[in-house]
Amino acid sequence: MVFAAATVVAQEKPYMVAFWNFENLFDIYDDPETHDDEFTPEGVKKWNEVKYKKKLANMERVVFDMAAINREYPIVIGVSEIENRSVLEDFVAQPKLKGANYRICHFDSPDARGVDVAFLYRADVFKLEGSDNIKLEVPELPDFRTRDLVVMWGTIEGEPFYFLVSHWPSRLGGKEASQFKRDACARQIREIKDSLLKVNPATKVIVMGDFNDDATDDSLVKVMGAKGKVKELEEGDFFNPYVQMLRAGLGTLAYQDSWNLFDNICVTENLVNGTYGKLRLLKGKKYYANIFTRPYMLQQEGQYKGYPLRTFVTNNFQNGFSDHFPVYIYIGK
Numbered sequence: 001m002v003f004a005a006a007t008v009v010a011q012e013k014p015y016m017v018a019f020w021n022f023e024n025l026f027d028i029y030d031d032p033e034t035h036d037d038e039f040t041p042e043g044v045k046k047w048n049e050v051k052y053k054k055k056l057a058n059m060e061r062v063v064f065d066m067a068a069i070n071r072e073y074p075i076v077i078g079v080s081e082i083e084n085r086s087v088l089e090d091f092v093a094q095p096k097l098k099g100a101n102y103r104i105c106h107f108d109s110p111d112a113r114g115v116d117v118a119f120l121y122r123a124d125v126f127k128l129e130g131s132d133n134i135k136l137e138v139p140e141l142p143d144f145r146t147r148d149l150v151v152m153w154g155t156i157e158g159e160p161f162y163f164l165v166s167h168w169p170s171r172l173g174g175k176e177a178s179q180f181k182r183d184a185c186a187r188q189i190r191e192i193k194d195s196l197l198k199v200n201p202a203t204k205v206i207v208m209g210d211f212n213d214d215a216t217d218d219s220l221v222k223v224m225g226a227k228g229k230v231k232e233l234e235e236g237d238f239f240n241p242y243v244q245m246l247r248a249g250l251g252t253l254a255y256q257d258s259w260n261l262f263d264n265i266c267v268t269e270n271l272v273n274g275t276y277g278k279l280r281l282l283k284g285k286k287y288y289a290n291i292f293t294r295p296y297m298l299q300q301e302g303q304y305k306g307y308p309l310r311t312f313v314t315n316n317f318q319n320g321f322s323d324h325f326p327v328y329i330y331i332g333k
Contacts, residue, residue, distance in 0.1 A: 013070050013071075013072050013332070014070065014282050014330035014331065014332035015072075015074075015075045015125060015156070015330065015331050015332060016066070016067075016069075016070065016072070016073075016074040016075065016328050016329075016330055017074065017075060017076045017077075017206060017208075017265065017328060017329050017330075017331060018063075018066065018074045018076070018077045018078070018292075018326055018327065018328035018329075019077070019078040019079070019080075019165065019208040019209060019210075019263060019264075019265055019326065019327050019328070020059075020062075020063075020077065020078075020079055020080075020263075020322065020324065020326035020327075021079075021080045021081050021167070021210045021263060021322055021323075021324035022059065022079050022080065022081050022082050022322060023081055023310060023311055023321075023322035023323050023324065024039065024081050024115070024311065024312075025055065025056075025059070025079075025081060025082045025083060025087045025091070026039035026047065026052075026083040026087065026114075027039075027052065027083055027084065027086055027087055027090075028040060028041060028047055028048055028049055028052055030042075031083075031084075031114055033114070034111075034112065034113055034114030035112055035113050035114070036083065036113060036114050038315075039083075044315050045312060045315050045317070046315075046317075051317055054319055055311055056090055056091055056094055057094065058319070058320065058321050059091065059321060059322070060091070060094035060095075060096050060097055061096075061296075062292070062294075062297065062321055062326065063077070063097060063326075064096040064097065065292075065294060066292050066326065066328065067100075073097070073099065073100035073102075073122060074100075074122075074328065075121065075122045075125040075126055075156070076119060076120070076121045076122075076126060076163060076206075077102075077119065077120040077121075078117065078118075078119055078163070078165035078208040078209065079117065079118050079119070079120065079165070080115070080116075080117045080147070080165070080166075080167040080209060080210050081115050081167065081210075082106075082115065082116055082117075082118055083114055083115060083116070084106075084108065084114070084116070085104060085106045085118075088104050088106060088118060088120065089104065091120075092104065092120060100122055101122065101123070101124070102120040102121065102122060103120070103121055103122075103123050103128070104118060104119070104120060105118060105119040105120075105121060105128070105131045105150065105152045106118035106119075106150070107131075107132075107133035107148060107150055109133070109146070109147045109148040110135075110145045110146070110148070111145060111146055111147050112145050115147065115167075116147060116148070116150075117147050117148070117149075117150050117165045117166060117167050117209065118150060118165070119131075119150060119152055119163060119165060121152070125156060126154055126155075126156055126161070127154045127155045127156070128152060128153075128154040129153055129154040129155070130152065130153055130154070131150070131151065131152035131153070132150075132151050132152075133148040133149065133150050133151075134148060134149040134150075134151060134188075134192070135148055135149075136148065136149060136166075136169075136184065136185055136188065137184065137188060138169075138180070138181055138184040139184065140180060140184075141181070144169075144181070146169055146181075147166065147167045149164055149165070149166045149185075149188070149189070149192075150164070150165050150166075151163065151164045151165075151192075153203075156279060156331075157278070157279060159202070159204065159276070159277040159278070159279050160200060160202055160203045160204065161203070161204050161205075161206065162196055162203050162204070162205045162206070163205075163206050163207075163208075164189060164192065164205070164206070164207045164208070164209075165207075165208050165209050166185060166189065166207075166208075166209040166211075167209055167210045167212075168181070168182045168185045168186075168209065168210065168211045168212045168213065168219075169181035169182055169185065169212065170212050171212055179219065182211065182212060182213050182219045183218075183219050183223045185211075185219075186211075186219040186220060186223035186224035187223050187224070189207055189224055190223065190224045190225055190238075193205050193207070193236075193238065193268065194236065197236050197268065197270075201235075201236075201270065201275075201276065202270065202275075202276035202277065203268075203270075204267065204268060204270055204271040204276075204277070204279070205238075205267065205268040205271075206265065206266070206267050206268075206271070206329075207238070207265070207266045207267075208264065208265040208266070208327075209263070209264070210262050210263050210324065211262050211263075211264055212262050213262065214246055214260055214261050214262065215228065215240050215242040215243045215245075215246045215261050215264055216228070216243055216246055216247070220240060220264070220266075221243075224238060224266070225237060225238055226238040226239065226240035226243075226264075226266045227239055227240065227243075228240055228241075228243025228244060228247075229243075229244075230272055230273075230288075233269045233272060233273065234269065235269055235270075235275070236268070236269060237268070237269045238266045238267070238268060238269075239266065239267055239268070239269060239271075239272050239281070239288075240264055240266045241265070241266075241267075241281070241287060241288035241289035241329065242261050242263075242264045242265070242289050242327070244287055244288075245261060245287055245289060245291065246261040250291060251291075252291055252308075252324050252325040252327060253308060253323055253324045253325070254304075254306070254307040254308065261291075262324070263291075263324055263325070263326075263327045264327070265289060265327055265328070265329050267281055267329070271331065272288075278333045279331050279332065279333060280331065280332070280333070281329060281330075281331055282329075282330040282331060282332050284330075288329065289327065289328075289329050290327065290328050290329065290330075291325050291326075291327055292325060292326040292327070292328060293325050296309075297309055297320075297321050297325065299318075299320075307323075308320075308321065308322060308323050308324060308325055309321055310322060310323040311323075
């Protein structure tokens with residue numbers, strides 16, 4: 001069973017734009033240039049072809065079920081924690097996803113573990129004009145190695161869009177001690193957005209990723225300038241629809257019996273208020289954003305009952321999905 005492609009000339013359904021942290025989607029081969037040894041058959045996780053194929057099938061199930069909401073595949077999916085282009089090629093080749101005919105936008109990052117961010121996109125809707133990878137610049141750490149920012153630009157129904165996906169530096173060493181790294185990423189994204197809108201105010205910028213900070217943290221609110229209320233938006237602002245969801249107690253990952261919402265999709269004001277063009281961010285019954293969950297994606301028993309059912313707990317294979325839930329928005333007329 002496959003879903004129909006969108007009609008570009010006369011849109012009938014809203015377009016889904018999604019992001020998901022794939023939680024360590026590694027192939028089974030050792031890369032001597034990176035620290036991926038644990039994800040090999042000889043490593044501590046005994047990562048092999050059987051486990052790899054199970055993870056691909058599990059993740060296929062989630063994306064297919066997301067597509068089933070409106071019987072149409074997401075037009076753009078930003079992803080993080082993937083080892084290379086090869087694992088994405090394996091993923092988009094899964095039987096239930098072939099109908100989407102996903103193209104891949106990927107660049108190798110200098111991350112020590114070898115994990116990258118990337119995009120999957122439907123060329124029948126998003127008309128790619130260009131893509132690039134941008135090195136994260138942390139002034140205090142000129143030799144810092146982490147995931148690059150990946151960007152792509154083009155048009156949807158003739159309107160200019162610019163997508164950016166990133167996986168901000170972790171809280172390793174503590175939230176406060178590592179905050180300057182995430183602030184640097186937030187500042188760089190804001191500068192990119194400002195430069196784009198200066199050249200063309202009609203460009204709709206959509207930024208997504210695992211930010212390792214909540215939607216209400218200073219890195220997003222003060223440094224990146226992402227506001228949580230539509231009525232407060234001014235021309236050129238970022239809007240983060242996940243602020244209201246976080247304040248309602250919702251989250252995408254659980255840690256020590258509390259929920260965080262690190263996975264965000266932020267858009268520029270022109271997509272919210274329809275300043276240019278006809279395509280806009282659409283609001284659901286309550287929120288402008290969504291978190292995708294199904295019972296099969298949850299741990300059903302034990303210490304982590306109710307948490308996302310992940311691939312591993314330490315080195316014990318759980319045959320799960322990810323430690324993060326996917327997030328998505330809708331754009332349409």
